Amino acid sequence: MMPTQPDNKQEPEHQNDLSTLVEHLSAPDPDLVQKAVIELKARKGADMVAALIPRLSSPDPPKQIQAMDILVASGPGILVHLGRAMAGADSDLRKMLLDIIRMVGTPEAQEYLIRFLFDEDVNVGVAAAEALGSSGIKDAVPHLIQCLDKEPWLQCAALKSLGRIGNGTVLPHIIALGHGKESLVRFCAVQAVGAIAHVDGVDFLVSVVESREEILIPHAVRGLVRILEKNPEKTRQVLDVLREKINPDALIACLGTANRTTVASAVALLGQLGVPMALDPLIALYKPANAALFDDLCRAVVRLNPKDLTLFNGIMQDSASTDAVKMAVISVMEKLNTPAAAKFLMSYYHHAHPDLKPEILMAMGGRTHSQMPALRDFLHEQLPGDSDDICLGILDALGARPHKDSIPFFLNLSTAQSDTVRNRAADLLSRMDMEQHQGEITRRLISPDDKDVLFALTMMPRALGPVFENHLVKLCRHNTPDIRKKAVARLGVQGNVRVLAAVTSCMNDPHDLVRRAAVRALQEFAPETVSSLLLTVVENDPDHWNRYEAMMGIKALSIVDVIPDLLKGLSRYPDLVKAAVLDFLGEQKKLDLHEQIKVFLQSPAAGVREAAREALTKIGSQ
The missing domain is CATH 1.25.10.10 (Leucine-rich Repeat Variant)
Incomplete structure (x- = not known):
């Protein structure tokens, strides 16, 4: 249908009136707003930028966002006009225009961002530096390095972006600032070294930990963990350096901070370093509020491989310990896989809540053969258990490594009331x-x-x-x-x-x-022994599923000598069986079966039609 011509003769006069289009952006009629947006996006000129500047300066966020969207959608052709608009704008507007340039996202836009790094207004330079980092523009690295001898705020913004897009080659420039006098700049330098996560940053981060500057230590610890995670091939080398140079007390102190990420990093580092004196403070973290740390704690404690597990007794006996806390301890015992851990599990089993017993039994099932005799005897004594679930848990634990000593106990369960048991x-x-x-x-x-x-x-x-x-x-x-x-x-x-x-x-x-x-x-x-028997079932069994099962047997055994008989009876078979026969015929990939299969494309049953189509596809005649 051709669009209806507008009756309003004044509309063409208003079509090029930018002020009218901008007014329409606030119109109650959505269609009028949409038309204004479309036409403004097509303008791309200096006048359009000038017309939208007041909306960018508006205290109304929706108006700002709408204007930004229009300008961004106008593409790289708008950049030169945005650049000129920067000249007479205040600081807030200049940062907003810079953000629009960033969102245009073309190589030309990157050039503008780099140019504005050194704007006379440091706030604009900061916005440009952050935009270059968030956009991942690696060509900006040399220019960001030049910012490192500018004002502290610009230094911080450049450090943040270098942490995002830099590599090991920029570390000397960053570390130099990390030893400077400005605390905020040192803070940003530590974060940047940790974000880059290159092994050349280890010594610097260790020096930060040793400096005892409390605000920096958590970030240095997190940076060291990231270096270990990002460079698995150099784990041993890094750990050797850390063991030689780092004071474990500084890491243990991080366990008391409020920042969970810092605590998790300290936990991981203490575990990997194998600091025995960290065991007590690590175990002390097994509290309901620290549930998010339980996996990290488990790995750390297992690495430390404690011989004395009495500290865990207090946790298991504490009424304030939730089931989640106790299950976390049970998980530690399972992964420790030591005689002491096995003894701990057996000792606690009798006092455990019924809901926890299956977890304990599962942990017992993972024991090594050296610990199994004592555990087997213990588990044998628990049979048949207080409930079917407990009994099944015991059987699973014993079944993890079946042993002949369990046979009499399994035989005794032949009289159990539960079919499942x-x-x-x-x-x-x-x-x-x-x-x-x-x-x-x-x-x-x-x-x-x-x-x-x-x-x-x-x-x-x-x-x-x-x-x-x-x-x-x-x-x-x-x-x-x-x-x-x-x-x-x-x-x-x-x-x-x-x-x-x-x-x-x-x-x-x-x-x-x-x-x-x-x-x-x-x-x-053997197929030749049972071919006629299976065919008899396909043709005569009163149960359709049995006939289907027989047909699947013919297919599994590739009994092709029954195909003539199957073709004779195919039209009277149940739909379920027909589909199975057609599938079997298709797998023979013989063109001479085309006509017999094609007939079933007209079947009233969708499953049969689909089976026929697939069969024809297999034989290459569809």
Whole structure:
């Protein structure tokens, strides 16, 4: 549709009237405001800059922002006019114009920023220096270095920007100011050296720590940590220097500061330096208010590897210690991985709140073999636990490094009330050497108690399957469907033709899940042995998921000789099975299947249509 011509004949006269456009910026009509903004952005001339200057000076921030947006959007063509406008502007307006130049962001804008570094108004120079740093303009480094012998405020701004965009080559210039008389300049120099994080700054930062100038020490410590983080290949070299030159007392004093970043940096540095005398003040930081420090504290304490853990006893027994604090201590014990830590965990376990016991058990599970005998005995004594969750936690801890001494305790859990507990214990047994416990398996396989039988079927290691083959065949005819299901699954693992008849008999079971287990078991046999059996399930099983499972078995075993039969029955298969068959056909990548697959692009079922499309794509005929 062509735009309607305006009826107002005066509008063209006002079109070039800048004052009217600027007035429209404050109009209540959003459309009128938008039109004014668009036209002003297209101007780019000195008159447009002059017309917007009053809005930049307005006490109303939205008006300022709107004017700035228009000027920035005007692009580099506006720079020369902004530069001229700087000449007669007051300090605040000059800084705002400089910010607009920065936001234009072109190489021409960078040249203006560098030029205004040395403006007669130091505030403008400061704004230019900060703009160069925040914009990441590395070409400005030599010019920023020239600012280091100017007024202190400009020195500070230049130092801040050099910290952002400088490298090791600028450190001598910065460090020279770091030894100067102006405290604010020294402060900015320390921050800049830390921000650059070059190893050549280590000695300077160490000297700052040793100077005992309290306001500078936290920033020096943070800078040293950044140097270690940024130069991992030189960690040893840096730490050797720090151990030789730094006084640990100055670092320990930082632990009492209110700044969390400083405290975290001191914690990290004390840990990496391995300062034994720092252990007590570090442990004293385990308080609810310091939760954000717990990870840093854990790393530091583990590095210090304390032998005496009695200091932690007070934390665990203190009523003011929250569960989060206690869990942080438990985490330390887990990572310490020492006999003393294992003893600590065992000692505290009996007094711990039930919610913490699973955490303690998890920590116990990570012990090394040298500490396991005592821990195993302890965990064995705790079975079956006060609750299912505790029992499962104990099993997980013991299962982290299964040992033959645990087998009798796992076997005792066959009578546990919880299915989950019984299954977990049986699963652990299935991964252990049960050669000497075949009698326990046999006794349970012939038990009249279904729970015993299921436990035996679950705990039977794969290697012992052939030993219990006859029992498994008999259990395929058991009265309980779950037992038949597990028995046929165990037979399938063997994949031996001797048991194929028993597996095949389960394909006629009245329960869907038993038949499904039989279908999955067939997939363990040779393809030529089971191809017709799987095809029979695909075509006749009353359960659609069983038919699908059989089709997936055909695909997994790559049984291509059944493709003619699949094509004959494809149109009457359930949609789920059709999609699986089409996927299998597509994977054959045979163009002669194109027509048979193409028919199903018209299927009313979206899943079937999609499967047909993907199959045609695979064979390269889509």
